Amino acid sequence: MASLLETVANELIEQIKQDTLVLPSLPEVCLKVRDLAEDIETSIPQLSDLIIQDAALSARIIKVANSPLVRTPSEVTDLITAIGRLGINFTSNLAMGLAMEQLFQATSDVVDRRMRSIWQQSSQVASISHVLASHYTKLHPDEAMLAGLVHKIGALPVLTYAEDNNALLNDAFALDKLIEKLHPVIGSHIVKAWRFPKGILNVPGQYLKFDREIEQVDYADIVTVAVLQTHANTEHPYAKLDWSTITAFDRVGLSPEMDIAEAIDLSDDISGLLS
Numbered sequence: 001m002a003s004l005l006e007t008v009a010n011e012l013i014e015q016i017k018q019d020t021l022v023l024p025s026l027p028e029v030c031l032k033v034r035d036l037a038e039d040i041e042t043s044i045p046q047l048s049d050l051i052i053q054d055a056a057l058s059a060r061i062i063k064v065a066n067s068p069l070v071r072t073p074s075e076v077t078d079l080i081t082a083i084g085r086l087g088i089n090f091t092s093n094l095a096m097g098l099a100m101e102q103l104f105q106a107t108s109d110v111v112d113r114r115m116r117s118i119w120q121q122s123s124q125v126a127s128i129s130h131v132l133a134s135h136y137t138k139l140h141p142d143e144a145m146l147a148g149l150v151h152k153i154g155a156l157p158v159l160t161y162a163e164d165n166n167a168l169l170n171d172a173f174a175l176d177k178l179i180e181k182l183h184p185v186i187g188s189h190i191v192k193a194w195r196f197p198k199g200i201l202n203v204p205g206q207y208l209k210f211d212r213e214i215e216q217v218d219y220a221d222i223v224t225v226a227v228l229q230t231h232a233n234t235e236h237p238y239a240k241l242d243w244s245t246i247t248a249f250d251r252v253g254l255s256p257e258m259d260i261a262e263a264i265d266l267s268d269d270i271s272g273l274l275s
Contacts, residue, residue, distance in 0.1 A: 004167055005174050005181075012161065012182055016189060023190050024156050027099045029054050037092035047088060048080045051095060060098050061091060069130070093142040097126065097149045103156060108163045114175075115159055121230065122149050128226035128260060129219075136253045137217050139199075147203045147219040148226055150196070154187025154204055155179045184208060210246045217251035224248040229260045 015021035032050055036042050052058050058079050065082035066075055076082045083091045104119035106112040126148030133144035158179050162168045168175055187204025199219050206212060206220040207227060214221075225248050231238040243249060243256035254260065 004171060005177055008161070008165065008168055008174075008178055009181055012158065012178075012186070016185065021157055021186070021189070022160070023186075023193050024103050024153070024160075026096070026194055027102050029057065030096045030099045033092050033095045033099075037088050042088065044080055044083045044088065047091065048083055051083075051091075052079050054099075057095060057098055061086070061094060064094060089140075090142040093146045097146055100149060106159065106163060108169065110169055111159045111163050115156070118152055118155050122152055124230050125149075125151060125223060125226045128229050129222045131260065132222050132225060132252060132254065133219075137222070139217065139219060139222065143197055143199060144219055144222045146196070147200045147223050150187065150191055150200065151203050151207050151223045151227065152183055152187065153190050154183030154185065156190075157186055158182055210241070210248070213247060214251070217248075217253075221248040221251045225252050225254055225260075232259055 012021065029051075033047070036047055036050055051061065062076055062079060062082045064070065065072060065085045070085055072085050076085060086094065101119055104115040106115050126145045129144040129148035130141045133139045134141040158175075162175055168178070184205045184207075188201070191201050191204060202218070203220045203223050207223040209220075210224065212220075224246070228238055228241075228243060228246070233239065246256065249256045
């Protein structure tokens with residue numbers, strides 16, 4: 001197992017160095033929405049005209065606009081009103097996150113199950129990140145959500161590689177170890193290639209550095225705390241760490257002893273966010 005791990009890890013690291021590793025591409029709708037949202041001249045009807053071409057995406061954005069997350073005074077039934085409630089930047093980041101789910105699919109059943117599991121975990125982290133940013137910091141909740149969604153995006157190329165490598169595909173332990181080892185560095189390459197917001201670029205490579213010292217809270221801190229919160233009261237190794245030594249909690253402003261699910265009614269805050 002060790003030799004398989006070492007061989008595959010070295011091969012993938014070499015591909016990163018040579019810039020030959022095939023990275024996942026953002027869905028076309030993501031790129032179009034982002035390009036339009038970045039234009040200061042863009043109007044809400046223009047963005048609506050683009051998004052409405054994707055019926056499923058439109059419906060999910062309207063659903064979020066009606067969720068307790070946004071706390072709108074009346075029901076939203078059309079996309080223009082939904083975008084108006086959410087704002088262009090929030091809508092852009094939300095659309096990018098929702099469309100990204102398309103990437104977490106594979107032809108192999110083994111890899112497909114793992115990809116879907118990672119997406120579900122990432123969605124949970126994204127939801128908690130949104131809540132943490134909005135309740136505890138001045139960071140943008142929509143960017144915190146996006147940071148949560150991409151924190152483990154580096155696992156995708158590893159799983160894609162595994163589809164064509166039977167030895168790795170049949171060794172679940174080795175595959176898990178490889179993802180654990182490589183997803184931070186690969187994820188950093190992906191978010192740079194995708195031209196994600198500057199504040200998110202360090203998230204994949206930094207969120208597991210529990211002892212890092214910085215002056216102000218950032219999105220990596222938010223994701224660190226969110227990831228740990230997803231493992232609270234479980235047998236996962238992260239739950240057995242001494243959270244009082246993890247500096248991100250101080251910067252976020254959350255007590256290590258506090259269970260975010262108990263502190264905030266998560267069902268109200270994240271209902272409909274990514275489902």
